[in-house]
Amino acid sequence: MAGPVPYLGNPQKTIEILNKYRFVFQKKYGQNFLIDCHVLEKIIRAAEITEEDYVVEIGPGIGTMTQYLASAAGGVAAIEIDRALIPILQDTLSGYDNVDIIHEDVLKMDLRRLAEEKNGGRPIKVVANLPYYITTPIIMGLFEKHVPLSSITVMVQKEVADRMQAGPGSKDYGALSLAVQYYAMPYVAANVPPNCFMPRPGVGSAVIRLGTYAEPPVKVTDEELLFAVIRASFNQRRKTLQNGLAHVQKLGISKEQTAQILREMGLSESIRGEAMTLQQFAEFTDRAVGLRQA
Ligand code: SAM
Numbered sequence: 001m002a003g004p005v006p007y008l009g010n011p012q013k014t015i016e017i018l019n020k021y022r023f024v025f026q027k028k029y030g031q032n033f034l035i036d037c038h039v040l041e042k043i044i045r046a047a048e049i050t051e052e053d054y055v056v057e058i059g060p061g062i063g064t065m066t067q068y069l070a071s072a073a074g075g076v077a078a079i080e081i082d083r084a085l086i087p088i089l090q091d092t093l094s095g096y097d098n099v100d101i102i103h104e105d106v107l108k109m110d111l112r113r114l115a116e117e118k119n120g121g122r123p124i125k126v127v128a129n130l131p132y133y134i135t136t137p138i139i140m141g142l143f144e145k146h147v148p149l150s151s152i153t154v155m156v157q158k159e160v161a162d163r164m165q166a167g168p169g170s171k172d173y174g175a176l177s178l179a180v181q182y183y184a185m186p187y188v189a190a191n192v193p194p195n196c197f198m199p200r201p202g203v204g205s206a207v208i209r210l211g212t213y214a215e216p217p218v219k220v221t222d223e224e225l226l227f228a229v230i231r232a233s234f235n236q237r238r239k240t241l242q243n244g245l246a247h248v249q250k251l252g253i254s255k256e257q258t259a260q261i262l263r264e265m266g267l268s269e270s271i272r273g274e275a276m277t278l279q280q281f282a283e284f285t286d287r288a289v290g291l292r293q294a
Contacts, residue, residue, distance in 0.1 A: 003096035004096075006064075010037060017062050023088065030131030032200070034064050034196060045189075046189035046209045048151075051074050053150075054077075054118055054119035054125070055073045055127050056115075057127055058106045060089060061129070065129060066096075067092065067093065067096070070096035075099075076099045078093070078099055078101050079102045079109065081103075083103060110145075111124075112146065115147060125151050125153070126154070127154070129155040130155060132160075143182075151210060152210040155192065156205065156208055158205055159203065161188050165208075167277075180210060181217075182216050182278060184212045188209075218282040219282065225289065229288075230273070241276070242259055246258075253288050267280070
């Protein structure tokens with residue numbers, strides 16, 4: 001174990017630090033700090049952190065989870081947007097020599113470059129109690145920018161964890177489910193009630209682990225087009241696929257051709273996106289490309 005034993009992760013210590021620095025919570029940054037050491041241990045276990053790992057933590061707050069990560073991992077980059085937290089992090093993490101505190105907006109960072117510089121381009125692990133207002137852009141950014149990743153283990157809103165795991169026919173199934181499942185295998189490691197945070201969020205939370213695939217589970221010639229089709233299909237979820245895709249210029253096929261492909265695939269012409277699997281979306285997109293080129 002590297003560095004001192006983590007001492008944050010309980011209400012008393014958290015309040016002590018907050019008072020020492022007269023810290024004022026910024027609602028706009030989605031600040032809900034973890035104050036339960038059992039939850040922190042569960043996150044570290046779910047992420048399977050070893051000394052071989054380089055971990056990127058998004059939003060370290062006062063450094064609570066960072067202490068646990070630094071104790072278990074080879075190296076940690078802690079990326080925090082709130083300037084007021086930087087001196088606090090320098091204090092709470094002063095005993096660890098394997099942490100880089102980075103004052104940045106994670107959405108503006110080139111994490112591929114960070115992985116290159118800090119981990120020689122080898123896959124990194126992302127572990128975070130995410131700011132809920134930007135959960136989707138953070139996760140989609142990691143996937144779409146092809147940051148080398150072995151896993152993402154994050155605290156998210158319970159409802160978002162449900163969406164990530166959902167399959168066809170469920171009310172939670174949507175563009176996020178398909179995008180996540182194209183890149184990774186989701187697994188909920190823990191449900192976390194509001195009293196594990198300070199201040200308490202208004203919603204339940206869950207720790208979800210996304211184990212990234214070396215190769216996506218479906219093959220498709222135009223990945224970008226696949227996601228344009230998926231997004232359009234769920235934009236108005238009550239629309240049939242034919243109507244939902246009618247205005248997707250990029251697709252370059254007519255409504256009649258959409259119906260033709262659905263027939264060829266043995267699907268109903270009135271099928272909705274919410275009933276289609278990832279495999280079917282991929283096949284549909286490939287057939288559309290084929291038809292366009294014919
Ligand atoms: N990891 C800490 C914990 O568990 O106690 C804090 C988690 S809190 C839910 C989210 C953290 O993300 C806050 O510290 C917040 O300031 C930070 N944050 C919000 N938006 C961010 C952004 N765009 N880039 C980096 N950090 C951000």
